[in-house]
Amino acid sequence: MWTVVKSVLAALLGVQNNRNRQEDFSSDKPGVYIATGVVITLLFVLLLVFLATLAAR
């Protein structure tokens, strides 16, 4: 699970090393990556909403 989260975070930043990428692509469960990606994107959006609310006070 932790490797999946790490890969999604790396994708968010846009930087990943080749060894991890090969490992990710050898997995046969893409659904886990997609679901984690959606959840982390939502968390990122919530973080931005929180920061904007903080700034608007």
Add this chain to the structure above:
Amino acid sequence: MRSRCWWLLVMTFAASGSQAQTNGWNMPVGVTDVSGDIYGLHMTIFWICVVIGVLVFGAMFYSLFRYRHSKGAKAANFHEHTSVEVLWTAIPILILVGMAVPATATLKNMYDASDAELDVMITGQQWRWRYEYLGEDVAFTSNMSTPRAQISGEEARGEHYLLEVDEPLVLPTDRKVRFLMTSDDVIHSWWVPDLAVKQDTIPGFINENWVKINEPGIYRGQCAELCGIDHGFMPVVVHAMEEEEFDGWLAERKAAAEEEAMGVDREWEMEELVERGESVYQSICSSCHQAEGQGSPPAFPALANNEQLISDVDWHLDKVINGVSGAAMPAFRSTLNPVELAAVVTYTRNAWGNDTGDVVQPSEVAELIAQ
């Protein structure tokens, strides 16, 4: 080589320090706290860009020169370097967030029009500005006063060519003034660089903005949204006065407005009306119907020797008060007061050979408007 790069940077900074004030190339520092903040942000971000530019292009040109082919340089052939990639992703993020923090603080301040001590309604019209001091019963239109002869090249251009008006917007210093901005016809934009205000005025909407001017003076600007043929001929002039002087000015204008309101009921002489009407005509009507009433057909019909106008005073009054729908002629019922309306109609009915002898009284016009 490295020390030479630094030397270049230091020199660039030193050159900038001596010309922090505007010299015509840069944006103005302005005369409000907000305009100073905006100028500060602009310069901070500019210098961040300069530093980035010098570092990036410095590294590039240095590498091009130092590792050139003729010296037998061999290209490195490694593929990835995760820590460098993370670094060059993280640094721009930090720079952007670092710029966003002060920019957000300034924006929040700019949008906070609360606790204003004076409200001024600004209305854009083709092609003039109307200012209304809300709750003070003072309102007037501000027209460009540059003579047409200067525009057509028959006279030398004055110092404030196209940036001068008959009546400037008068504002107090050290007092927060809220602007409520709208338009009667198309979208205009009220722009005064020294006040750091550039706000669209949109028909059917009311936009807010505010200023608190620190220094008395005359500040000039223009309409900044293409709004028709005379877009370039509707300048903005703001006259900022010390608070006491402003209060005196406002009281004077209030008294004059009251006197004008009383003038509606009395009987006016033809000469008075013609004299008043001529000045109204030259500031309001002449931009379309031309100084001698010759018009500019087909969009702007001639008024001189216009048979319909000469024969039908009711038709004439209706067009001036209610405008012509679907044409460029606006309704002047709320822009001009009954005295001005009566005066300008009387004037046009008796000028340039339209010798009708008709006199329209302000009281008649007031009755027509009330209907």
